[in-house]
Every structure is written in C-alpha cells, then in structure tokens.
Amino acid sequence: MSEIENKSRLATTAEDWRNLVTVPVRDFVEGAFERILRYQSSLDLRHEAVREEIFNLVQTKADQAIDPCMRLLDQSMQTIVELRDTLLGSLNKTEEIALDILVRARDAEDADAMAAVNGILKRTNQISEWTHARMEAWSLHYQNAQSFLRNVVRVDPNRQGAERLKNFIRAFDEKTPCMTICREPGLRHLNASFLVTPPERPTRQREDFAIGELEPEAGLAARIASGITDRIKADLETRNSVRLSEVLTTLESAPWQELHLATGIALQSILSNHEIAAIHDFVWTKVRGTAEIQDIEIQK
Amino acid sequence: MSAHENLGRAIANALFPIADYKLRRRVHLSIEDVELFDFVKLNYTELAPFYRRYEAELVEGAEGYFYLVSQGAMFGQRQLSKGEMLVALTMAHLFRDPEYRVRGTGEISADHVIARLEALKTMEDIARVMTETRVKADLHPARMREAVLDAIKKLAALNFLHLLDSTGTRFRCKRPIHRFDQFVAQIDSLAVPVETEANHEKQ
Numbered sequence: 001m002s003e004i005e006n007k008s009r010l011a012t013t014a015e016d017w018r019n020l021v022t023v024p025v026r027d028f029v030e031g032a033f034e035r036i037l038r039y040q041s042s043l044d045l046r047h048e049a050v051r052e053e054i055f056n057l058v059q060t061k062a063d064q065a066i067d068p069c070m071r072l073l074d075q076s077m078q079t080i081v082e083l084r085d086t087l088l089g090s091l092n093k094t095e096e097i098a099l100d101i102l103v104r105a106r107d108a109e110d111a112d113a114m115a116a117v118n119g120i121l122k123r124t125n126q127i128s129e130w131t132h133a134r135m136e137a138w139s140l141h142y143q144n145a146q147s148f149l150r151n152v153v154r155v156d157p158n159r160q161g162a163e164r165l166k167n168f169i170r171a172f173d174e175k176t177p178c179m180t181i182c183r184e185p186g187l188r189h190l191n192a193s194f195l196v197t198p199p200e201r202p203t204r205q206r207e208d209f210a211i212g213e214l215e216p217e218a219g220l221a222a223r224i225a226s227g228i229t230d231r232i233k234a235d236l237e238t239r240n241s242v243r244l245s246e247v248l249t250t251l252e253s254a255p256w257q258e259l260h261l262a263t264g265i266a267l268q269s270i271l272s273n274h275e276i277a278a279i280h281d282f283v284w285t286k287v288r289g290t291a292e293i294q295d296i297e298i299q300k
Numbered sequence: 301m302s303a304h305e306n307l308g309r310a311i312a313n314a315l316f317p318i319a320d321y322k323l324r325r326r327v328h329l330s331i332e333d334v335e336l337f338d339f340v341k342l343n344y345t346e347l348a349p350f351y352r353r354y355e356a357e358l359v360e361g362a363e364g365y366f367y368l369v370s371q372g373a374m375f376g377q378r379q380l381s382k383g384e385m386l387v388a389l390t391m392a393h394l395f396r397d398p399e400y401r402v403r404g405t406g407e408i409s410a411d412h413v414i415a416r417l418e419a420l421k422t423m424e425d426i427a428r429v430m431t432e433t434r435v436k437a438d439l440h441p442a443r444m445r446e447a448v449l450d451a452i453k454k455l456a457a458l459n460f461l462h463l464l465d466s467t468g469t470r471f472r473c474k475r476p477i478h479r480f481d482q483f484v485a486q487i488d489s490l491a492v493p494v495e496t497e498a499n500h501e502k503q
Contacts, residue, residue: 052403054402055398059398168488170421172382172385176385179385181367181458183375183377184325
C-alpha cells in the first residue's frame, strides 16, 4: 500500500491513475485480503478444535485435566491477543494510507481509483469487526472454561454436585421447598392523612428574558436555510452539479449555531428535490475555521 | 479510623446506593459485575453488620457473588415460584455440564433448558410444576415454553443469568447460579440424617 501511495503522487493522467493506483489496489484487495479471510477461517476451526480438546481432557481425566487445560487456554489466548495486536496495527496503517490515496484520487476526480480505495476501507472494516468479535468470543470462552475448571472440576471432580442436582430435579414436585429471597418492596399507598400539603410558594412573572419564536420558519435559521436552497437552485441552472461545501463556505456572516441548524433544514428539501451524485464518506471538507462536513454532490 | 467512620466512608461511596438498592431488591452481585462486586468485597466488614441491623445477612458465595438473606420482617422474605425454581435448577445443572461450558461457548438457550427438563421429567410433571395447575389446557407445550421464558426473565432480574436477547431465548449463566447447588446440597444434608434416623428406628 505504501508503494501504491508513492506512485499515486506521480499519477497525473487517467491512464496513470489506472495503471499506478486502481489496478494495483484491486490486486491488493484480491490478494492480501483473501489470504487474511482464509487465515480467519482456519483460526475459527482452531478455536473449535481447542474447545473439543479441552472437553475431551475434562471428560477423560477429570481434575487431572486442569493443568493441561489451563496451558491450552493460555496458549490460545496468547495467540488471539497477538493476532489482534498485529492485525489491528496493520489495519490502522492500511486505512491511513488508503485515506491519503482517496484524498488524492478525489482531487484528481478519478472515480475508479476512489471506488477501488473505498473497497479497501470496506474490507478493513470487515476484518476489524471480525477481529473484535473473535477476540470477544475467545475471551468469553477463556473466562467460562477457566471458571468451570476452578469452580466445578477442581471442587467436584467426581461430579457429585451434578448428580445431586439431577436427582433433585427428578424428584421436584409441588411440595419441594423453594429458595428464599428478600421480598419485593410493596407499593406504598399514599392518602390524605399521610400526605402533608407543601407550603404555598409565591410566584411572579419572570422579567429577565423575552420569549422568542418557537417555529424555526420564522427564525434566522429558516432564512439561512432558504438562502442555501436558493443558492443551490441558482447554481444548478448554470452547472450540472454543486457541492454542499461550496455553498456553505460562502455564508461567512451567518452565525455558527444558526448555520448548523439551517443546513439541517435545507438538507431536508435538498434530499427530496435533487439527486445526490456521490457521497464521499471518508472525505471531510473544511467550511469555516476548523469546522468540517462530510461533503455531498448535488445534481440537477 | 473507628468502625463508624469506616461505615460512613462506605455509605458515602458513589457505588453504595446502587449496591444497596440491588441487594434489597434480591439482586445478586456477581464477580462479573466488577465494580459493584469489588465495592461490596472491600467494604464487607462494614456492610455485613450494617445489614444485620435490618435483620438481614450479607452472604458471600464461594464462587464469587454476594446476596442478602432476610431473617426478619424488615426486608421480608418470599420464595421463588415452583416454575422459577425448576428452571433455575435445570440451568444450574446445565452450568455444570462441560458440553455447554467447555465444548460450547457458554451460551444456553430456552430450548436447551426444556430439552434437559424433558430428559429428567415427564412432560406432564414439568407442565404441572411450571404452570402450577392441574388444568389440562395449561399442560400444552406452548404454554409451558411461555412459562419457561417467563421464569428465565425473572431469574435474569435477580442476576442469576445474563440475557442475550430480550425474549429470554438465549442467555449466559452467571456465578450466582451456583447458589442452587448450595441449596440442593443443604437440603440433601438435612435429608440424610432424617433418613438415617428413620433407618435406625426401623432396625
């Protein structure tokens, strides 16, 4: 990916982008990621095998199985922790590079390269999710098996406890005593004799603020919102598409809070009246100071 | 620091109201609920005599959990229903089974509970205990499943298990489920001398 990133700096024409970025990125997705997916499947199988091995050890050796099982569990856990650290580290680096290439591809307006890089970002997300899910599954099994070995196998190697429970369930009927717990607190009924009327508090009309308009249609935000939609309509009469960030950057004088609210109001009518050509999920565009938006391209 | 100052410090802790609220409402504090369990564990010396003043015993289960046993009228007592008890005993039995704890992922379903129950009792016996009735219409499998799911949700509220879905069909048992092993062991130990006595009398 680093190599592709370096080459993307040299790409000037569409042909360059295709040969130096799009094709190698697609090869990367098909090659490296497919290998990772295969490795993931083999790890899933290995986890199943470990579970089976511990089960067989417990079944055949009872309390003699505790030490070998604990070793097996520790080894498995170490493997998955190492895998997580390596994989997530590499994924972060890959994502960082992919985002750099994506920004360059966007500047060069090369849709194929952008789609290829977005493919990488989708795959990295999938692998990251898988890694977290597997980490959780292995940890849960680790805790579960460890607690089973410590609290069941070690304490009761001959399984007398399980046998006792089984017999108790078999004999359980309407006369069997049940476990006692604290009683649920009952509802407290309040009546006039219990309630004490609170003292009457003097009130007066507040004078320290004026009550404002509640409807956004009458406010500044609504006016800015209609300014945004008018500006988009006007721009679309002369061009095929317009970016939301281009419109927002021209509204320097609008107060920040109102602009934020107005953008939301304007988007409701924009989304229902216009086509959105592309949503650049991973590209953040500056609109004012340090404020950025996830940009959208609005078509006629 | 005096015992009173230590108790004052424990009560002033932000976790006290949550732990106290749960304990009084029959919730078991399991080692899996790290913060609350640690709080009670660290302050057990102060909290145990505190609850004794309410005629209740703060008990620590050997497998890592705390619960309150009311011995008087201040907190009061009630028994689990027959259905809740039978389902909880079956879960405790499954929780001791390496098939679920080691070969499986530790996840148990309502179907596993029903299957284990059916392996140990007749359908009619299960339905009678679960629905606490002898009305034939109530012995229908669908009603029994409903009663099992209901019991699972009630046991989850007491923190014997952690629900993996809101319907109660999938769950993981928590350490307090071992309290049912202790309960059965106690009943057994009480039953044995009586039997032995009876045998001696016969002899």
